[in-house]
Amino acid sequence: MSIPAILALEDGSIFRGLAIGATGTSVGEVVFNTAMSGYQEILTDPSYARQIVTLTYPHIGNTGTNAEDEESTAIWAAGLVIRDLPLLASNYRDEQDLSSYLASRNIVAIADIDTRRLTRILREKGAQNGCLMAGDIDEDAALKQARAFAGLKGMDLAREVTVSESYEWREGSWVLGKGHATRADSELPWHVVAYDFGVKRNILRMLVDRGCRLTVVPAQTPAADVLALNPDGIFLSNGPGDPEPCDYAIAAIQAILETDIPVFGICLGHQLLGLASGATTVKMKFGHHGANHPVQNLDDGTVLITSQNHGFAVDESTLPDNLRMTHQSLFDKSLQGIHRTDKDAFSFQGHPEASPGPHDAAPLFEHFIELIQARAAKD
Structure with missing residues (x-):
């Protein structure tokens, strides 16, 4: 039996379709992702918390789901919007x-x-607050809930x-016929502490x-x-939301930068390194979400096709003298990478781990x- 569903945007747009997950209501910021594959990795990426993800590729679900492809312990996206x-x-x-995967995890x-x-609206007007409603439909109530959502800024x-607690990780990349192999400590010479944002x-x-x-x-x-x-290196992870309110993280990174321990940040970690170094961040119009984004390495001129997922960016015009820009988006010229000139600390706005996406x-x-090796050699 078909169950009706709607997506209501804060601008008053109503999209009517069919429910393919749980019944109920969910609100969040509506964004679009241009990746052709990897919908399960996208859904379970914590960076999509409080966001309703629209996938522009029309056929979604044709490879099913499996536990090995999950990027975290839960679906963090607030909802999913697809064509077919x-x-x-x-x-x-x-x-x-x-559909069963979404329903079993109570995702609308x-x-x-x-x-x-929908994508044209988001491109022209920017990311919209929205409400997904499946089952008993009340369009006026959905519009009110969409407009009441506070948004991700702040x-x-x-x-x-x-x-909630720290843990150890020794699992490597997936290998055909073997899955994810666990490595012995004797094979892992470098101790890295990873902040989980x-x-x-x-x-x-x-x-x-x-x-x-x-x-x-x-x-x-x-x-x-x-x-x-006593780590050999410190990693600052990706994550959702606005980096500016994360004062606890900014303070921690500033203290870490007083040492000579190498630091690497991705996505939110990149933005936090920028803030800790004296730069500022801005909310983007509709952000970057996809697996086909060209980024130029400014050091050697090469172009990387990258996976992206972010709605905030470090403002290039605010970079202090101790930060240099290393990468730039060829879509909108926004800043994509920074490197401290006085410390072994650097970061990248995109997702070099892909999943989904290319590994450039x-x-x-x-x-x-x-x-890490250079620091160890000095010691």
Whole structure:
């Protein structure tokens, strides 16, 4: 039996379709993602907390879902919007169809709407607050809920998605026929402490692949506690929301930068490194969400096709003298990478771990290891 669903935007637009997940109501910031694959990784990326994700690729769900492709322990997206849900899922790794996967996790989702029209609205007007409603429909109530949503500006979500206790991580990247192999400490010479502001598992795996044994700590862990672990390097993870309210993280990073320990940040971690170094951040019109974004490495002129997911950016015009710009988006010229000139600290706005997406930016992980090795050689 078909269950009706709607998506109401704060500008008054109403999209009517069919429910493909749980019944009920969900509100959040509506964004669009241009990736052609990886819908499960997108849904479970904590960086999408409080966001309703529209996928512009029309056929979503045709490879089903499986536990190995989850980037965290839960679906963090506030909802899913797609054009078409295929009747069959075709993949030897498929464990559960997408609709059942969403329903079992109480995620509201809608299909059979014009996602092209929705994407044009978001491009022209910017990210919109919205309300997904499935089952008993009340369009006026949905509009009111969409307009009542406070928006992500000023919202500290890192403290909501982070872990409550630290843990160790030794799992490497997925290998055909083997899955995710766990590495022995004897194979992992470098101890890296990773701040979890909403970390994706594939980031941790790619660090393990490069010889790092990881201690993952909650977002609000003081710098003194991290330094007491005597790490070879410190990683600042991706995460959702506005970086400016994360004063606890900014203070911790500033204290860490007083040492000579190499620091690497991705996404929210990149923005927090910028703020800790004296730059400011801005809310973008509709952000960058996709797996096909060209970014130029300003040091050598090469162009990387990257995975992106962010609605805030470091403001290039506010970079202090001790920060240099290393990467730039070729879509809108926004800042994509920074490197401290006085410290072994750098960061990247996009997602070099991909998942989903290309791995052009993966060498950034190697740069982090090079900094760790150089410091160890001095000692």
